[in-house]
Amino acid sequence: MDMNTITIIGMGLIGSSLARRIKQGGLADKVIAADNNLDVCKKVEDLAIADAVTNNLEESVKDADMVVIAVPVGAMGKVAQRIAPHLKKGAIITDTGSVKAAVIDAIKPFCRSGIHFVPGHPVAGTEFSGPEAGFAELFDGRWCILTPLPDVSARAIEEVTRLWEGCGSMVEIMDVKYHDLVLGITSHLPHLIAYTIVGTANELEDDIKSEVIKFSASGFRDFTRIASSDPTMWRDVFLNNKEAVLEILQRFNEDLTAMQRAIRKGDGDYLYRRFGETRAIRKAIVDIGQA
Amino acid sequence: MDMNTITIIGMGLIGSSLARRIKQGGLADKVIAADNNLDVCKKVEDLAIADAVTNNLEESVKDADMVVIAVPVGAMGKVAQRIAPHLKKGAIITDTGSVKAAVIDAIKPFCRSGIHFVPGHPVAGTEFSGPEAGFAELFDGRWCILTPLPDVSARAIEEVTRLWEGCGSMVEIMDVKYHDLVLGITSHLPHLIAYTIVGTANELEDDIKSEVIKFSASGFRDFTRIASSDPTMWRDVFLNNKEAVLEILQRFNEDLTAMQRAIRKGDGDYLYRRFGETRAIRKAIVDIGQA
Secondary structure (H helix, E strand, O other), X not given: OOOOEEEEEOOOHHHXXXXXXHHHHOOOOEEEXXXXXXXXXXXXXXXXXXXXXXXXXXXXXXXXXXXXXXXXXXXXXXXXXXXXXXXXXXXEEEEOOOOOHXXXXXXXXXXXXXXXXXOEEEOOOOOOOOHHHOOOOOOOOOEEEEOOOOOOOHHHHHHHHHHHHHOOOEEEEOOHHHHHHHHHHHHHHHHHHHHHHHHHHHOOOHHHHHHHHHOHHHOHHHXXXXXXXXXXXXXXHHHHOHHXXXXXXXXXXXXXXXXXXXXXXXXXXXXXXXXXXXXXXXXXXXXXXXX | OOOOEEEEEOOOHXXXXXXXXXXXXXXXXXXXXXXXXXXXXXXXXXXXXXXXXXXXXXXXXXXXXXEEEOOOHHXXXXXXXXXXXXXXXOOEEEEOOOOOHHHHHHHHHHOOOOOEEEOEEEOOOOOOOOHHHOOOOOOOOOEEEEOOOOOOXXXXXXXXXXXXXXXXXXXXXXXXXXXXXXXXXXHHHHHHHHHHHHHHHHOOOHHHHHHHHHOHHHOHHHHHXXXXXXXXXXXXXXXXXXHHXXXXXXXXXXXXXXXXXXXXXXXXXXXXXXXXXXXXXXXXXXXXXXX
16 A cells, blocks of 8 residues: 555654655655644644644544654543544554553554554654754654554554655564663663753752853763753653653662762772773664664 | 973873873973873874873973873872972972862872962863873863862962963863862763663663663663763762762752652652753753853
C-alpha cells in the first residue's frame, strides 16, 4: 500500500518535524496536521508545512492511511478515544511517545479489528518545543524504536518502518518493557537529575544565583539545556514510566550515597576508581559514532 | 615589570594550553615547561610548545618572573614546597586549581617574604587530558577567577590579570570561600552527578549496557562526556572542596527525594511546576551568551 494520506496529531517539535520531512521527502501524497490548540494550528498554517491543518481531530483522520499520534504521553489515550470511531478500515496508528507500556495501555483498547497499531518512539529531540522549533533533519541518523505487539500485521510494521527510514532514521524493534527500562536509564533519569540540579540552583539566594549563571560553563550549563525541555512532555513521562524510573533512581541514589560517604571520609582511592571506570562507556559511545 | 620568563609546572590540558597561548601571543620572552613525568616532558618536547622542558622542578623556577602551578589540586602543596627555596625574590606564583581555599592552605605557607602569591582558576577545560589535548584558544571568552588574599601586592594581581587577559579570558576577583561554593554548584556537583549516573549505568548487566550505549543520545550522552574528565583532577577537587560539595549535595538530595516522592505518588502538578521553573535559568544563560 502506498501512503496516500498521513495524519499527524500533535504539532509540537516532533510532529512538526515529521510533517516537514514527509513533505520534503515526498513520503506521502498528503499530510494532514491536527492539533487541539488553535494557536498551534495557526502557526502550522503560517509555516506551510502540511497540506491541511485542523483542530478537528475526528475529521482529520477519516481519510488517513496512517495516523501518527505525537502528543504528550498523558494525552495519548484521550486522542485515541476521539479518533478511533472515525478511522478507515485498515488504517495504521503509530505514536511517538517516550514511554511504551503506558501508551499501549492507553491506545490499544480503542483499536478495533482492522486497525493496525504499531507503537513507536523516535529517539530524537531538542530542548525546544512547539511547531516553530521543528526541522526536517531532526530524525537523521537517529534511532526509532518500534515495540509492536505480537498480534499486529507484519505489513503495518513494514509501513511504519518505511516511514521512519524515509525520515533518515535507523529502526529497531524492541520489547515493550525493555524499551521502558533502557530509556529510563538513558533518557528519563538524566532528565530528572538535570531538572533537579537546576531546580536546586534555582532556589539559591539571588546573588549567588547570578554567579551560578555567570559561571555555568563549567558543567552546569549542560544540565540547564536538558532541564529546559518541555515540562508537559516530561511530567507525563515520569507519571507513565514510574516503575522503571523509580527502580533506576534507587540504584542511582545508592551510588550517590556511596560517593557522598567517600567524600566525607576522604576516601580518594574509591573516588579515583569510580571516576576512572566511567571512561570506558564514553569510549564505547565515541566508537559507535554517537558522541 | 615585563614577564621575561614564565614557568608552567604541570603540562596537562590546562598547562599545555597556556604554554601554547603564551608562545603564540608573545606574552613572555621565554616559557619553561616543567613536569614530574618524563613521558609528559617528552611529549611536550615533541609538540614544541615551550622554549625549554624539564622534569627538574627546582631548576625550572630559578629564573622565572612568574610561576604557574597547573597540577591537580592535591599535588599543589608538594610542588610549592619543592620550588619555594629556588624562587627569585619578587617572583609571582599563581595556580590553576578548581578549588581555592585548600590550595591557598597548601601553597601559602611556602611563600616567604618577597614572593607574591595570586591564587587563580581559569574556568575552562574539556573532557580530554594531557599535553596533546591542549590548544591555544582554550581560554578565549572564558572567565578566570582570581582569589587574592588581602596582603598581596596590587602589582602581582595586575600581572596575573594581564596574563589571563592576554589569553583571551575575562578576569573576575572573588572571595575565596565564595568561589568554592559557586564552583561547587556550577562545576563540582554536576561532575559528581555525572560520574555517579554513568557509574550506575556501568554496573548494569552487559546486554542492557550495550543498549544504553546505543541509545545514549537521548540525554545520557551529555553525562558521559562530563564523566570522562580526568579522574585524578576530580578526585582532588572533591577531597579538597568537601565542605561546599557536601552542603550543596545535601540540598540536591532533598530536592531529588521530593521529585522521587512526586513520581511515586503520581503528583503531576508538582512535577510540572518544578520542570517549568528551571527554564528561567536556561534563558538567563542564553541571554548572557554563555549557552
